[in-house]
Amino acid sequence: KNEVEQSPQNLTAQEGEFITINCSYSVGISALHWLQQHPGGGIVSLFMLSSGKKKHGRLIATINIQEKHSSLHITASHPRDSAVYICAPRTGAAGNKLTFGGGTRVLVKP
Amino acid sequence: NAGVMQNPRHLVRRRGQEARLRCSPMKGHSHVYWYRQLPEEGLKFMVYLQKENIIDESGMPKERFSAEFPKEGPSILRIQQVVRGDSAAYFCASSPLQGPSNEQFFGPGTRLTVL
Numbered sequence: 001k002n003e004v005e006q007s008p009q010n011l012t013a014q015e016g017e018f019i020t021i022n023c024s025y026s027v028g029i030s031a032l033h034w035l036q037q038h039p040g041g042g043i044v045s046l047f048m049l050s051s052g053k054k055k056h057g058r059l060i061a062t063i064n065i066q067e068k069h070s071s072l073h074i075t076a077s078h079p080r081d082s083a084v085y086i087c088a089p090r091t092g093a094a095g096n097k098l099t100f101g102g103g104t105r106v107l108v109k110p
Numbered sequence: 111n112a113g114v115m116q117n118p119r120h121l122v123r124r125r126g127q128e129a130r131l132r133c134s135p136m137k138g139h140s141h142v143y144w145y146r147q148l149p150e151e152g153l154k155f156m157v158y159l160q161k162e163n164i165i166d167e168s169g170m171p172k173e174r175f176s177a178e179f180p181k182e183g184p185s186i187l188r189i190q191q192v193v194r195g196d197s198a199a200y201f202c203a204s205s206p207l208q209g210p211s212n213e214q215f216f217g218p219g220t221r222l223t224v225l
Binding site: 033035041042043044045048086088092096097098099100101102103 | 141143145152153154155158165166169201213214215216217218219
């Protein structure tokens with residue numbers, strides 16, 4: 001069993017639809033990153049959260065540290081949201097490194 | 111405030127050559143992390159450095175790979191005698207302090223191709 005499981009692996013949505021990506025992990029302490037990677041592109045940190053919920057524009061991330069589960073929601077999805085979304089809990093003795101999920105490939109069609 | 115800088119963005123090497131990848135952290139950041147993304151695979155942690163110290167190198171291959179973060183200048187990831195399997199995207203990230211409450215900011219990556 002992978003230490004970080006994301007679901008779904010692939011997701012296709014129509015523009016305007018609400019998207020949810022889930023992340024369950026068996027490792028990590030205290031905090032978790034959600035990252036975005038466009039094809040052939042760099043990595044952008046969308047959120048780092050350690051409790052509750054954070055919102056940035058149309059993106060919402062929630063986390064339950066006790067249950068080791070986090071979700072990323074995209075409201076009113078747009079074709080420019082098409083990317084790979086990666087969940088990465090903080091791991092290591094002092095939470096100094098990231099362990100990554102396999103990513104969720106999102107395609108939003110116009 | 112410039113973000114994390116990596117250079118070169120693309121690097122082509124022949125088998126047996128050396129590859130040097132550079133990472134300049136964000137201003138004020140003294141912690142650097144290197145990650146590798148093999149083709150069609152996920153990201154994996156390689157090494158975590160502070161200025162002049164390697165803190166955690168548990169993800170580094172035992173041979174041919176080394177990393178440093180000198181007092182002055184960028185962090186360097188060095189791969190000696192490259193092989194085709196080293197072809198990957200190498201990302202570095204930086205943070206101002208250590209610990210799980212400090213967000214890591216990523217550079218654009220260096221894409222290494224070994225011919």
